[in-house]
Amino acid sequence: MKKLIPISFLLVIAALCLVFPSIDVSSTNAHIDAADTAWMLSATGLVLIMTPGLAFFYGGMVNKKNVISTMFQSFICMAVITVIWVVFGFSLAFGDTVYGIIGNPSTFFMMKGMLGNATWKLAPTIPILLFAMYQLKFAIITPALITGAFAERIRFNSYLLFICLFFVFIYAPLAHSTWHPDGFLAKLGVLDFAGGTVVHMSAGWAALASALYMKRRNEQNHAPARITYVMIGTGLLWFGWFGFNAGSAFAANGLAVTALATSTTASAAAAVSWIFFDMARGRKPSAMGACIGAVVGLVAITPASGFVSIPHSLIIGLVSASISNLVVEWRTRTTIDDTLDVFPCHGVGGMVGMVLTGVFAHQNINSANITGNGLFFGETHLFLIQCEALVGVSVFAFFGSLLLLKITDMLSPLRVSLEEEAVGLDISQHGEKL
Template sequence: MTKPLSPIPFIVLLLIVAATFFFPSVPAAAGSSEISAADTAWMLTATALVLIMTPGLAFFYGGMVSKKNVLSTMLQSFICMAIVAVIWAVFGFSLAFGDSVGGIFGNPLTFFMMKGVIESAPWPAAPTIPLLLFAMFQLKFAIITPALITGAFAERIRFISYVLFICLFFVFIYAPLAHATWHPDGLLLNLGVLDFAGGTVVHMSAGWAALASAIFLKRRHDTSSHTPAHISYVMLGTGLLWFGWFGFNAGSALGAGDLATIALATTTTASAAAALAWVFFDAAKGKKPSAMGTCIGAVVGLVAITPAAGFVTIPHSIAIGVIAAIISNLVVDWRSRTSLDDTLDVFPCHGVGGMVGMLLTGVFANQAINAANETSNGLIFGETRLFLVQLGAMIGVSVFAFCGSWLLLLLTNMISPLRVSKEEELEGLDLSQHDEAL
């Protein structure tokens, strides 16, 4: 018989509801004269596009796991949309974008319970859209990041422990990285680090957390007979991810214009090139072209172009996609020969793909593409400063994300054991954790 869950989360939710009475809503502001209807319309669309990526990820991961774990794996993505949205509204937006505390994190009281967001001036980097829209756009990035981690510990994590872990991950890993990278006073931003849409903040943080999780939770009890449940789900998920990624990358221009168009174009070509490179590289190794390989390659290309999308040319985006696909493919092969049980290869695809993208931004970034790049041109143009800055950031963020995630896993495990029992794992998480079946 399943033990009832602790009432503490429900009590916390009730306290949040009670707190809303102390923060009454205010009338909508008259609006800034600088607000652009076109930019606002595009960013509303981009925000919706980024949100659909999380259900897309649910299908992408859900199709890869065994049939007895499809629903539990998909729910781990879906629940992020609920949990992170509430945290974001209460103090998360403040923690990421509030008044800077040492360039590392925001004051959690700046926009506590979203107070002042409606009537405040637009965000400095997005002067033509309402601040509330900027907040909602950034929320969607915060939602998908912890969801990305789930592929590493799929088929063996207790649901309530997972919920606790993603809350801690948001507070101590995601929010500080978002602040340091994208806040005007952020530490990494002021060092000259370029991350257009989340190579560091999203993919490297999730990738290193995934590696820490896979090591911490150890191998599944039975990995010999694993067969993907629905490869058609994987293809559907890939389509939704690719579709939504245009909001992810082109939306990070924070307006409708040339930069958004460039980001959309480089996103398209990098992903396409990576999908082809993955399939051709598999063929060179004697494997048959596969739907799974095509999908994984496309996603790796999307990951790798994310930090560079608004800083590079289309030809260079193709190079980024090809290089990332080959390197990630090699890391997947290496991982398969080790005892590391990263169930869905999150670290080789998202972690390594994000790092390759960060470094190649330092190789191919062109100041003629984006004037916001005040550091220097990339290594290919004979300048070294940007590449060294990107390399330093990659190393620093990697250490922070891996070590921080490991400590959070330890803390979570002390409060609520992370792994299900052997019997629950063999039964499948759909039944043992949720009493449901596909």
């Protein structure tokens, strides 16, 4: 029976492609700007390279016997989430709204109506198909981020089921609520330029839920396999993040330049902050620490990148790295086995970024999307909205992920056996080794 499930899945997808061929071409009078389209094509490629970058980043941190498994968990998201996205996932995230919480899955089913010059209302100068492919890359990397929390102890088959459930029931509702103009959070005025809530907070809280649900690894001796992999991964992530944040302007304009600049400075400040913070506590400055700090800065600036100034982005980098460093230290003193500290880095980093967006955002940076200025400028409305959204999203992502983990475990056990964990997931799950 289990052997028939993958075959049945492929047959269903093939049947859908035959029954619902997406050959209808839209011919609207929209103005497609060549420069904007060229930039967004580039940005889409930049965001995609982040997932292989994440694979190297995580793969270098785990034990040698789990490198392939950990990296493959990121790579497989590029395949599985893409198929879901094309069939009905894009509709869930950006289709006609259903109570401001989720999209109608039939709106763009099998990418219908997305050829030709059709555009998305918030990206009117690029084809909607390009917008869909750009947003797909965000959907790909989000479940991949979670893998660092349960690395070295999850069954691959169960992992595939979990990421599908996570996308449908956690990611898609958050994306729709935050980024669709009729979404619940968007109408409240919540600011999330490129994914602090949708990507990093959702993945961070899911990571914490996973670490708690799956308990500790049986083997606690942890020796990173390749620090050089971590450095390569950091470079790819930093490089790709320019598409992640600057691309969220959806045009080749000044706002994209601002987002690129704030992303650069926040990441640099966070890397420096992490190193100096370690040195102040008597530790040696490490390449691993600098890499983690840089990524935390990128995480924290993500929601704020199109709303804050350069000096304020430096503050966001410094503050986020310091707080995440403290949370990592706290986590090591508990029984929580978040293998690669996904929650302290991505979850906490995303939350710090959301709060500081409410502190430093200003209409002079992005007048089109802000109804008020941040707390730093004497206004409280935006700050309170950001804090309320933070609490609501945290509760939803954490408890929703716990429920999905339980459902997955009931359908397909999550943990590998003691013997499989001891031999390593590369061999036990994939029959491969370095």
